[in-house]
Amino acid sequence: MRLKDKVALITGAGRGIGEVTAYKFAREGARVVVADIDIESAEKVAEQVRELGQEALALTADVTKTESVNKMMDKIIDHFGKLDCLINNAGITADAQLLKMTEEQFDKVIAVNLKGVYICGQAAAKVMATQENGGVILNASSLVGIYGNFGQTNYAATKFAAVGMAKTWAKELGKKKIRVNAVAPGFILTPMTKKMPEKVLEMMKDKSPLKRLGTPEDVANLYAFLASDEASFITGTVISVDGAVVL
Numbered sequence: 001m002r003l004k005d006k007v008a009l010i011t012g013a014g015r016g017i018g019e020v021t022a023y024k025f026a027r028e029g030a031r032v033v034v035a036d037i038d039i040e041s042a043e044k045v046a047e048q049v050r051e052l053g054q055e056a057l058a059l060t061a062d063v064t065k066t067e068s069v070n071k072m073m074d075k076i077i078d079h080f081g082k083l084d085c086l087i088n089n090a091g092i093t094a095d096a097q098l099l100k101m102t103e104e105q106f107d108k109v110i111a112v113n114l115k116g117v118y119i120c121g122q123a124a125a126k127v128m129a130t131q132e133n134g135g136v137i138l139n140a141s142s143l144v145g146i147y148g149n150f151g152q153t154n155y156a157a158t159k160f161a162a163v164g165m166a167k168t169w170a171k172e173l174g175k176k177k178i179r180v181n182a183v184a185p186g187f188i189l190t191p192m193t194k195k196m197p198e199k200v201l202e203m204m205k206d207k208s209p210l211k212r213l214g215t216p217e218d219v220a221n222l223y224a225f226l227a228s229d230e231a232s233f234i235t236g237t238v239i240s241v242d243g244a245v246v247l
Contacts, residue, residue, distance in 0.1 A: 001029030002228040007080045009033040011063055011120055012090030014041025016190035017140070020216035021087060022046075024224050026054040030085075033076055034058045037090075063090050063116030066123075073123045085136045085227040086124035088117045088162070093195075095151045106154045113158030117165060121180075125173055134177025136227050139166045141182040143242050159184075163238045170236030179235040181226050186242025188214040208243035 008025050012018040014036030022032050026049040034049065034056055036042040042058040049056035057079055061072040076083055091113045094105040121137055128135030144152055145159025166182035173180060187193060187204040193213075205213050219241050225231055226239075 001027075002230060003085075003224060004029030006030045006084040006227070007033065007076070007082055008085040008087065008227060009035060009076060009083060009120075009124065010087045010089055011035045011061070011116070012037075013045055014038050017185070017188060017216045017219050018087070018089040019045050021089065021220040021223050022049055022056075023052065024217070024220035025227070026052040026056070028224050028228070029054070030227075031055040031080060032057075033080075033083075035061050035072060035090075037062060063120055064111040066119050069119050069123050073127060077127060082131060083124060083127045083135060084133070086120060086138070087223055087227075088120050088137070088139045090116055090120075091140060091158075093152070093155050095155065096153075097151050098153050101153055109154035109158060113155065114161045117158075117162055121165065121169060125169065125176075125178060128178045129173070129176040132177075134173075134179070137166070137169060137173075137178065137180045138223055138226055139163070139180070139182045141166075141184040141238055143184055143186040143240065143245065145182075146184055146238070146240070147246060166238065167236050174235060179226075179231070181231075181235060182238040183219060183222055183226070184238050184240045184242070185219050186214055186240065186245045188216060188219060188241075190216060204245060208245045209247065210243045212243065214241060214243060 008030045013034040034042045034046045039060040046056035046058035062068040139162040141162040142159040144156045148156045163182045169180040
């Protein structure tokens with residue numbers, strides 16, 4: 001098991017990619033902190049992790065609030081004594097074309113997807129910097145964070161930022177043995193993407209040489225590799241999981 005005895009915090013782990021990643025990490029031997037704004041969802045996922053034979057801690061936190069995140073981090077350290085990996089997975093959408101987007105829509109997405117990544121990344125880095133073996137921070141970007149996307153000014157801005165922060169943190173934190181990378185999924189079948197029009201999903205499926213959309217497992221597998229010691233010389237990069245949809 002490539003993540004045996006590592007402690008991993010996954011934000012937004014109550015559903016979608018975060019949920020599947022929690023199960024993947026558990027199967028790889030990690031002890032998992034399932035964090036979500038919805039504690040009921042977090043508890044359900046944590047129970048599934050325990051059924052896989054691994055220790056799990058379900059916590060609720062508002063990633064847009066420093067105090068809330070710091071309280072979560074204190075609970076993690078009190079319980080496990082360390083933190084080996086943070087996956088900044090929590091995210092939302094509020095799509096609209098530029099001419100129609102409201103300031104409320106813009107601010108809401110920026111708060112969760114950008115400020116939340118910053119707050120959680122900073123809190124995790126403070127812990128990891130004191131540890132002999134450092135740690136790993138993985139930011140959830142997106143294909144949209146590399147190429148942009150129609151109707152997603154706010155979301156694209158945050159996902160470009162997730163890459164920029166990962167590269168910056170990799171430079172700053174390397175001396176502390178902290179590796180930082182970004183993962184950029186393409187169109188993955190999750191509750192979030194299922195809200196998109198069927199014709200858009202079919203179009204993206206047809207664009208991929210593999211002729212399919214991605215699954216949460218495709219992304220979780222990459223997270224597990226990057227969090228493991230097998231990726232010990234990989235930092236400051238962004239890796240796409242998109243089925244070559246942009247070729």
